[in-house]
Amino acid sequence: MESTLAFPLLSFPSRPAAGEALASALASRVAEAHKAGRRARIALSGGSSPEPAYRAFAALDLNWSQIDIALVDDRWVSTDNPGSNQAMIERAFGAATGVTIHGLVRPTLSARQAEADINAIMAELRPFDAIVLGMGPDAHTASWFPGSPDLAACLNPDTRASVIGVDAGQAPVALPYRERMTMTLPCVCEAGHVLLLLFGDDKKAILESAVTAPITQAPIRAAIEAAGPRFVTFWAS
Numbered sequence: 001m002e003s004t005l006a007f008p009l010l011s012f013p014s015r016p017a018a019g020e021a022l023a024s025a026l027a028s029r030v031a032e033a034h035k036a037g038r039r040a041r042i043a044l045s046g047g048s049s050p051e052p053a054y055r056a057f058a059a060l061d062l063n064w065s066q067i068d069i070a071l072v073d074d075r076w077v078s079t080d081n082p083g084s085n086q087a088m089i090e091r092a093f094g095a096a097t098g099v100t101i102h103g104l105v106r107p108t109l110s111a112r113q114a115e116a117d118i119n120a121i122m123a124e125l126r127p128f129d130a131i132v133l134g135m136g137p138d139a140h141t142a143s144w145f146p147g148s149p150d151l152a153a154c155l156n157p158d159t160r161a162s163v164i165g166v167d168a169g170q171a172p173v174a175l176p177y178r179e180r181m182t183m184t185l186p187c188v189c190e191a192g193h194v195l196l197l198l199f200g201d202d203k204k205a206i207l208e209s210a211v212t213a214p215i216t217q218a219p220i221r222a223a224i225e226a227a228g229p230r231f232v233t234f235w236a237s
């Protein structure tokens with residue numbers, strides 16, 4: 001199927017092939033950082049789509065002790081909850097000995113109460129070499145949900161915050177995980193590479209509609225516009 005998008009959408013014959021290509025792109029970003037003599041910093045999304053791609057990345061022969069992995073967003077649950085993005089990422093990177101994973105959740109606090117602590121950590125990690133985004137069926141990305149009273153704060157281009165606690169309870173797709181922590185638009189879109197991993201003909205059609213939809217209804221459009229040519233989609237049917 002031809003893409004009608006005005007930005008790069010790389011099509012792959014299968015989901016595993018798309019995941020391997022994403023893993024290879026991330027490995028290139030890691031190699032660049034290490035060649036420059038510094039730790040590599042990658043931020044990853046959660047959800048149901050990306051775990052096999054993360055396993056493919058984790059299987060690569062990299063100097064994992066010089067790689068920081070942060071989360072783009074998480075549901076405000078502890079890692080024993082099946083909805084925990086952190087738990088999925090920790091599982092996927094089990095083979096990556098020495099990697100540092102920076103979780104966003106502090107289960108004894110509310111997301112709002114934890115913002116200052118997590119923002120301090122993110123300030124040390126920014127800017128990220130690469131960020132991996134996903135997209136939900138309501139055109140949300142990260143935890144930027146249509147209808148959320150916190151959407152404007154998430155998408156404020158002038159915010160100094162890297163992450164904010166959000167109430168996503170107005171978005172049916174978010175439930176039952178109403179309370180969340182998410183990176184903000186500037187934190188995501190200043191990254192060297194903003195990579196969207198997307199599966200299914202239905203989601204491709206949603207992405208194509210999102211580029212002309214109001215940002216309040218299709219928050220992913222904010223990332224597409226802010227990242228410009230650094231926004232690349234890895235897609236398989």
Ligand SMILES: O=C1O[C@H](COP(=O)(O)O)[C@@H](O)[C@H](O)[C@H]1O
Binds near residue numbers: 050137
């Ligand atoms: O809730 C979330 O959903 C999005 C999309 O996930 P998917 O299940 O449709 O693959 C994800 O990118 C985000 O990290 C997650 O918190």
